[in-house]
Amino acid sequence: MGRKLKGGFKTRQQKERLKKVSAGLLERRNNVDLDPSVLQLHDHCYSSLDSEQNVPSNVKSWNSGRRIVELGVLAEGLSGSMVHTGIGGRQVNSFLTALNIPPVSNTLLSARQKESGSAIETVAETTIAECLSQEIDITKQKFDSNELTVSVDGAWQKRGSGRSYDSLSGHCSMIGTETGKVLGFSVRSKYCKMCDEATRKGVQAKTHDCRMNWDGSAKAMEQDMVVEMVQSIKSKGSNVGTIIADDDTTTIARLRKSVDPNIKKMSDKNHVKKNIANALYQLKAKHKKLTPKVIKYLINCLNYMLCQNQDNPKGVENGLEATDLTDLMKVYKKQSQKLSKLGSTQGNESFNKSVASKAPKSHFYSGTSSLNVRVAASVAQKNDGQCYLIKVCLILNSKLIFVKEKRSTTTSAYLQVFIQKRLAILRDLQARKRRAISITRKEKIRRIQLRNRRVKRNAVKEMCEGTSYSCQIDLQDHQDIVEIPSAPVPPEVHCNIPNTAKVICFDLETTSLARDSHITQIAAVNGESHWTSYVIPKLPISSQASEVTGLTMRNGRMFHQGKVVESSTISTALDGFLEFLKAAGHNIYLTGHNIKTFDCHILINTLKSVGKTEELKKCVEGFVDTRLLFKINNPDLKSFSQVNLIKTLMNCSYDAHDALEDVIYLQKLLDFTNIRIADPKFSTATFTVQTAYFFS
Ligand SMILES: [Zn+2]
Known part of the structure; x- marks a missing residue:
């Protein structure tokens, strides 16, 4: 097959075939009076075609070479739409393969892309010229001045942070504040595929459309591009008076030095x-x-x-x-x-987004003119909407008709443009409608509410999940990976609490809020007698937990607010706790604040881990969650945290998050409010031991 021929065909034979087909097409056009509706009736089914056949030299039928013609036409349309939708040759061919259409060769595509690329760049330049004159007119009318106010912002094709700004290319846009249209754009590229290949082989590079124009560091690109754009506006007979830019760059200093010492600067809102x-x-x-x-x-x-x-x-x-x-x-x-x-550089940022959609950062387009074309397409789209496609199409078709010896029929070109125009206008209308809706008051409020809800929900979830994503978390020994589930789903069984029930309040302090965290303190109170024990955890105490409980570990000893406290192993502490429960007699209901979703799980899991699973069942009849209790008893309260309940109902404050203080005050609260737990209306605040074990 050998050398690639100009025009994108691999063999001379194929090129010859296209010539014949074009001739056939021309003949057909001359002979048949074409009705546009006929064009649509041709079926485009490829499945009925067998393997490619050679066209006999004397056949002039249009149909016999159809496949090649259509591939050629397809490649032409594809090259433009590739740029428009932000994909490359590989993606196009995957797409075609998925549709069961034969793929188009990369050579053919890139040859066609050169044509559509120059058309797109021409369109971009014309829209820029139009928008610039509009901007100048409006500025003159509004401020009676020749000095334009523009916003500039650049972006790199590769994401970077901190010291690693090493993108091979970057682009920059200049947007007028009055029209909101792009008045200038520029691309800097440090790399050219052809030049690089030539240097590697040690030969002279072939003549090519070289877009390499930068040798410095990636960070300095933006300043250079801004200077170039301001100068180009100057050369077009206008002047830039004020520049809106972010405060991070030294662009303005360079502008004052090299272009205009009086240029003003606005900060970005x-x-x-x-x-x-x-x-x-x-x-x-x-x-x-x-x-x-x-x-x-x-x-x-x-x-x-x-x-x-x-x-x-x-x-x-x-x-x-x-x-x-x-x-x-x-x-x-x-x-x-x-x-x-x-000022605001929001326009530039939205432009950068548009470029990112046409030249995604995950694909590499910096090595060829492809990147420049993609940026130009974004400029044209920003200034002209989707209708820029029509202009590109017109340029391409006029070329086809006049330069390429009438390869395409005028009628079909007209039809193509007509269909595309309708679609482009439709897309523009859709975009305008979306924008109009998005700036209404109702929509703004909806967005704010949505964001607030998301932030809130996320905060709660993150609290339960523990640290799951942070720098180098995998290197630390302890990770909270099990989430505390939100209130368990049925089946759950509530208790019928008898009047003779004995309420024992208990509370735990733990190493964190995760479900597998370890106990650091247990406390329980039964009337006048109370019991507490500090426990040495096998997991480190999280800093958040330390902050609220005041408990820290140093050299295997436990400190509370900086003072050493007596502490024991979890096994001894649980023995003491069970002993305390047994001493209280029968009909015991363990009561605590928010125990249903947290403390119960921790307690039961810990009991399981030290092999005392059955002990608790022997001495406890059921559980009462006081948080749920007060939700039933005082439904009007805004917060049901224990601190707030005691503050609002008893009008006093206390040292929260010491387990013993917590339980003593919880019992005081129950006594003070005189709630009769046996009342059936509180049954949903209770749950049986079996339920607690089931969900642990
Ligand atoms: Zn080059």
């Missing part, structure tokens, strides 16, 4: 917001009251304040003073001038 939020989260370490909810609220207030005081630095200063976080706000007060004039 979102970046300023992010910085303030970060500063607030740092304050959180010092001030516990700054919960994420409060921080969110503060930032919202700040947002409204900044929006209301556009172009009014004095107002921003007053607004910042109104908050109590004076020290933090003083820093921003100095920048009130800057804060009253905030």
Whole structure:
């Protein structure tokens, strides 16, 4: 088969065949009066075709070479749509194979892609020219000035963080604030496949469409591209007065040095917001009251304040003073001038997203002009909507008709453009409708609620699951991997508590909130007598647990609030606990706060692990969860934590999260509220020992 011929066919024979087929096509066009509707009637079924046959030289029938023609036409359409949808040759062929259509050779595709690529770039340039003149007109009308305000933002084709910004290519866009359209774009590439291959072989590279234009580091790309774009706007007879960019780059300094010393800079709204939020989260370490909810609220207030005081630095200063976080706000007060004039690079970020969809970061397009074409396609789409496809198609077809000696019929080209236009307009309308819906008040509220719900649910779940994802977690010895299930599903059995029932309150402190955590303290109280024991856990105590219980381990000894405490092994402690229960007599109901979902599981699992599974069944009749109890008794309360119950019902506070204190106050609470547990209405707050074992 040998050398690849220009035009993408592998053999001369194939090329000859196409010529014959084109001739046949031309003849057919001249002979038959084509009705557009006839075109649609041709079936495109390939399954009836046998293996490829040679076309006898005297046959001029259109059908005999159809497969090749259609592959050629297909390749042409494919090359454009590949760029549009963000896939490459390999994906196209997988797609075709899945549809049982013969794949198209890569050579053919890349040859066609060169044609459609240059068409796409032409369209991008024309839309940029149109949008630039629009932007200039609007700026003149609105501000009576020649100075444009533009936002710039760049992105790399490879994700990076910290020190590893080593992408081989990057792109940058410039968007006008008045029209929201792209006024300029640029691509920097450090690598060219052809050049690289030539250097490796030590030969002179063939002439090719080389797009390698960068030698420096990836980080410096953005500045260089911005300078180039501003200069190109200048060369088109206009001027950039203000630039909106994030605060991370030194772009503006370079611009002032090399293009225009008077160029102004606006900060990006979102970046300023992010910085303030970060500063607030740092304050959180010092001030516990700054919960994420409060921080969110503060930032919202700040947002409204900044929006209301556009172009009014004095107002921003007053607004910042109104908050109590004076020290933090003083820093921003100095920048009130800057804060009253905030721009947004949101347009650039959405453009970057569009580029990422056309040149996904997981695929590599940087080695050829493909990347430039894909960025150009994003520009055209941003400026013109999906209709840019029609313009590309028109350019391609006029080429086909006039340059390539009428390979395609004008009628079919017309039909193709017509169909594509309808589809493109439809897609644009859909996009516009989505956007219109998304900015309504109702939709915004819905989004906020959705996010809040997700954050809340996630926080609860993460608490139960323990640490499951953090840096190098696999290297640490202890991981919480078992989740505490939410309230167990039926079957569950409640108890009928007799009037003679004896209530014994108990509480556990543990190493963490995970279901397989170890006990660090057990406490129980029965009327006047109480019992407690600290337990040496075999797992390390998590820092969160240490913070609430005040329990720490050092050199095998246990400390409570920094003081050594008497502690025993889990086996001894459980013996003591069971002993205490037995001493209380019969008809015992173990009572505790939130025991149904947590303490019971831990207690029973621990009993199982030390081989005392049956002991508890002998001395306990059932369980009562006081959290569920008070939910029935005081349904109007907002919080059912033990601390809050004691605070609101008894009007006193106590040292929460010492197991003994907890149980003593729990019993006081039960005595104080005078709840009769035997009342049948509380039966759903109780559960039998069997149920507890079943769910453990
Ligand atoms: Zn090259």
